[in-house]
Amino acid sequence: MLINILEKENLVEFFEAMQSYGEVVAPVRATDNAHRFQPVKGIDELDLDYTRTMIPPKKYFIQPKETLFTFNKEKEKYLEPPSIDKSMVLLGVHACDINAMNLLARVFMEELPDKYYLERRKNSVIVGVSCTPDEKCFCKSTGTDYAQEGFELFLHDIGDKYLVRVGSLKGHNIVKDHSELFAAPEKGDLDAFKEAEKTRLSSFTIEIEMSGLQDHLDMSYDDPLWAEYAEKCLGCGSCNLVCPRCRCYDVQDYINLDMNTGERVRMWYSCMLKDHGLVAGGHNFRPTSMERLRNRINCKGSLREEMPNCVGCGRCTVFCPADIDFVEILQKVRGDIK
Amino acid sequence: MTKPRLGIFSLTGCAGDQLQILNMEDELLNLVARFHIVDFQEGSSHKESGPIDIAFVEGSVSTETDLRHLKEIRERSSVLIAFGNCATDGCVQAMRNGETTLAQRLKDVYGVEPDYYDALESKPIREYVKVDFSIPGCPVEKDEVVKAITSLLHGDSPLGYSYPVCVECKLHEYPCVIVEDNKPCLGPVVRAGCEARCPGLGLDCIGCRGPVEDGSNFAAELQMLLDKGYTEEFIMNRLRIFSGELPEDFLGGAK
């Protein structure tokens, strides 16, 4: 683990240095409940002391809705959109979102290599930042509150300085190329880091027990609780669309009126929507909202290579218009509450 | 290849959907060139009889004349598309359906006897003829019209919007007006396709694209808004501005 110290008074210079690696996108306050990752031109536009964005930063790797390519039938060729190799710096990403992207990276970079995701990740710099949990965060329960990989640099707020962890070779080179901004940590800095971590870890107000959760979900398959929540659920899809871990999408081809050119479009999709389970022949393997809700919670509560499909960011609860509380459902599944 | 014969017809409505076709300035020439147009009141006085491959019908059935016209169009057409919210859901002229009788309304509003006009209670066209596809909206969205037409020309059945406005709202990262401001947004039960235009302006959706028929949960929407202090009368009135005649199973609960 390479550790450096960045004085907060050097933040402006640090920001300017980051601009040389690509367009900087960072959290900016959008509403009372949420921030938004968006391009920023100066350090005064962004807010590193934020809780959560509504839409997670994965939007820069797999975009909410994008044209994958345009095609020309006559010339039998297809063209990719020009924006795919743009360089980018994601500044101020929280540990939960980094861990969520680590899973997406496995899916989109290893299992089913997606050139868009691959190219964009290759051309990006991810700078993490530490955070203070609010009353909806439960990433400590899901074991995703600390990022070990998936970033170039990670800034831990330790008062008037940041303790900076280096997470990749690219990150190492950034520090090397801007060595004037960084200093070696002193004993006091390490103590401050440990204190900050203690404070952070003791700030969580909710928790769910993950141990054996998958089995608890299996055993609750016929529980009346699914129907109870389905009665309240609007089927709006928001919970999936704000989730940093969700990775379902829909693909459609559109032709233009010339009947010769067209485009292939991909957009995020949601398993809470009825036609997510619709297959050829008109069969739907999750025809009721009860089944869709149960499926979503089962997906989130299951493990993938030791990591749950939920990183505990709290977004699905905060942004559900029907006030459906994700953690409350899991606590009921476990029998912690009635 | 002979060009498909296209007819664009109006029943009772504001003709705003036909106007949307004329507003498609970039695509209009290309569109006209692809079809043999047999009827398009708003665009030309030229009219032809004979069979129709694709008929767009806007407006609701509000008179006996509308009904005769509609049945005749259906007989002539291979594919009939309900075009705009009057045709798909009845729109404003149907918003008081079921509250009082038509005869009573004619008396209260116009002071005439029921047989004075050839009026019928305003209904969406699905109440009278088989509809092959619906393009909702008040007015229709140009983009959806072009997509439906290209699908048909390509020999595919067009794809409608089976999901609610919330999906587009999230894809655009618009703040949710329910979550942020407790506004009475109908987005969760209303068809997408407008790119969440109103929430994008900080406004609540008032449902101009009609209900998501399958998979939405109006009972939950109603309860959520009642819990926020809105009255049932307010919510139903709002929903019925553009969808006077709601599909039978829409008002039920979780599906």
Ligand code: SF4
């Ligand atoms: S399921 Fe909910 S809490 Fe978990 S990662 Fe997704 S949005 Fe966050």
Ligand code: SF4
């Ligand atoms: S956000 Fe809430 S209301 Fe919408 S689908 Fe998810 S659980 Fe249901």
Ligand code: SF4
């Ligand atoms: S503002 Fe309306 S349309 Fe948008 S997510 Fe909220 S409820 Fe849905």
Ligand code: SF4
């Ligand atoms: S009222 Fe609703 S459906 Fe109509 S444009 Fe506004 S957001 Fe879209």
